[in-house]
Amino acid sequence: MPVVDIPGSKSLTARALFLAAAADGVTTLVRPLRSDDTEGFAEGLTRLGYRVGRTPDSWQVDGRPQGPAVTEADVYCRDGATTARFLPTLAATGHGTYRFDASAQMRRRPLLPLTRALRDLGVDVRHEQAEGHHPLTVRAAGVEGGEVTLDAGQSSQYLTALLLLGPLTRRGLRIRVTDLVSVPYVEITIAMMRAFGAEVRREGTVFVVPPGGYRATTYAIEPDASTASYFFAAAALTGGEVTVPGLGKGALQGDLAFVDVLRRMGAEVDVAADRITVRGTGRLHGLTVDMRDISDTMPTLAAIAPFASGPVRIEDVANTRVKECDRLEACAENLRRLGVEVSTGPDWIEIQPGPPVATDIKTYGDHRIVMSFAVTGLRAPGISYDDSGCVRKTFPGFHEAFGKLRGSLPVRPSR
Ligand SMILES: O=C(O)C1=C[C@@H](OP(=O)(O)O)[C@@H](O)[C@H](O)C1
Ligand SMILES: C=C(OP(=O)(O)O)C(=O)O
Numbered sequence: 001m002p003v004v005d006i007p008g009s010k011s012l013t014a015r016a017l018f019l020a021a022a023a024d025g026v027t028t029l030v031r032p033l034r035s036d037d038t039e040g041f042a043e044g045l046t047r048l049g050y051r052v053g054r055t056p057d058s059w060q061v062d063g064r065p066q067g068p069a070v071t072e073a074d075v076y077c078r079d080g081a082t083t084a085r086f087l088p089t090l091a092a093t094g095h096g097t098y099r100f101d102a103s104a105q106m107r108r109r110p111l112l113p114l115t116r117a118l119r120d121l122g123v124d125v126r127h128e129q130a131e132g133h134h135p136l137t138v139r140a141a142g143v144e145g146g147e148v149t150l151d152a153g154q155s156s157q158y159l160t161a162l163l164l165l166g167p168l169t170r171r172g173l174r175i176r177v178t179d180l181v182s183v184p185y186v187e188i189t190i191a192m193m194r195a196f197g198a199e200v201r202r203e204g205t206v207f208v209v210p211p212g213g214y215r216a217t218t219y220a221i222e223p224d225a226s227t228a229s230y231f232f233a234a235a236a237l238t239g240g241e242v243t244v245p246g247l248g249k250g251a252l253q254g255d256l257a258f259v260d261v262l263r264r265m266g267a268e269v270d271v272a273a274d275r276i277t278v279r280g281t282g283r284l285h286g287l288t289v290d291m292r293d294i295s296d297t298m299p300t301l302a303a304i305a306p307f308a309s310g311p312v313r314i315e316d317v318a319n320t321r322v323k324e325c326d327r328l329e330a331c332a333e334n335l336r337r338l339g340v341e342v343s344t345g346p347d348w349i350e351i352q353p354g355p356p357v358a359t360d361i362k363t364y365g366d367h368r369i370v371m372s373f374a375v376t377g378l379r380a381p382g383i384s385y386d387d388s389g390c391v392r393k394t395f396p397g398f399h400e401a402f403g404k405l406r407g408s409l410p411v412r413p414s415r
Helices: 010-022 036-047 081-091 112-120 157-168 183-195 225-238 254-265 292-307 318-322 327-337 367-376 388-393 398-408
Strands: 026-030 051-054 058-062 072-076 095-101 124-127 136-141 146-152 173-180 201-203 206-209 218-220 241-245 268-271 275-279 287-290 312-315 342-345 348-351
Touching: 010 026, 010 036, 010 058, 010 081, 010 157, 010 183, 010 218, 036 051, 036 072, 036 081, 036 388, 072 081, 081 095, 081 112, 081 136, 081 157, 112 124, 112 146, 112 157, 146 157, 157 173, 157 183, 157 206, 183 254, 183 292, 225 241, 225 254, 225 275, 225 292, 225 367, 225 398, 254 268, 254 275, 254 287, 254 292, 287 292, 292 312, 292 318, 292 327, 292 348, 292 367, 318 327, 327 342, 327 348, 327 367, 367 388, 367 398, 388 398
Parallel strands: 026 218, 072 095, 146 173, 287 312
Antiparallel strands: 026 058, 051 058, 095 136, 124 136, 173 206, 201 206, 241 275, 268 275, 312 348, 342 348
């Protein structure tokens, strides 16, 4: 009965770092995620003059409600979209000239709706090359606040960035949202802002954030629910059982709803107060599922789909095309390389049942492509990757942890 310790949530760690940096005192983050994304976020804060003290199990951040401690900085955001979208927004609260760049992968990912909203609020944001992409420079002089309209139909991270900014403005923010994906991530943002002493109100499509700043606190980071999806899927696929402690009924992360998908497919799922257990039953039904709220787990489902007894159709996931890669096409391409029949549309993918035959997976440097097809590999031994190291983005120890689990799972197939 394997118990798997999952590292901290990337999304919670990134938000906690922002909130701690903006708070009025010293914040302790307990069990933060240590991975390329979150180390990059912490390094970005350091570049902006914040003090971040790191020990293996906790990070301490000296908050500066007045913004960055330096008047000039050059920040490299690596592959992290939270870093690349939240840090320029934090920098706008200071006084100085701050330049942000990112990896080639992150440079391709959009942020124009956020740029436009910041400009509407009077922030001077200039893109050096393609409009709405990194590299960019923020010439900051604090943010007055007011009302702004935002299209967050491509990424909820634009809205999260503005919500986090709200309490740091002089007059507060009213954010009118015309479209929104990944809603549970906005709920995480609001819950965490409250934990740091701020208020957020929702009036229909308008999010109202009064001024008032953040209070420092001690904040414990939940294990990462998206990371847990590979281990839960492994149990469902093999007829094994996996328990993940630290994630249960009160957890903040929407991606935990992935276990409901596994339940619909035939797995047994037990959600307790502080742990979740998934048990494979030997059954794995096909289904049609809307994953708009939990699209980081789309590749996990796509990777086990060929083993289902009927087609698996995943809908409303257009924005997975602007993640680390075009995930709809990357999943389809790799499933085809595995000999599986797949079709895709603008915002959907449909996978037919059929036994995958091991191949070399084309990862596009996307951690989730590697971790997802590692689950397929439990029933199609011999899968390899053109870049297995890209798991460092969110889980540097993935291969070791998954290898350990593999050894303790039965080989009984589900179908
Ligand atoms: O706010 C966050 O922490 C995240 C929001 C989601 O992005 P989108 O809102 O772009 O879908 C998710 O895919 C990403 O991994 C993390
Ligand atoms: C999309 C992801 O990351 P981000 O947008 O935070 O770079 C992810 O982790 O799957």
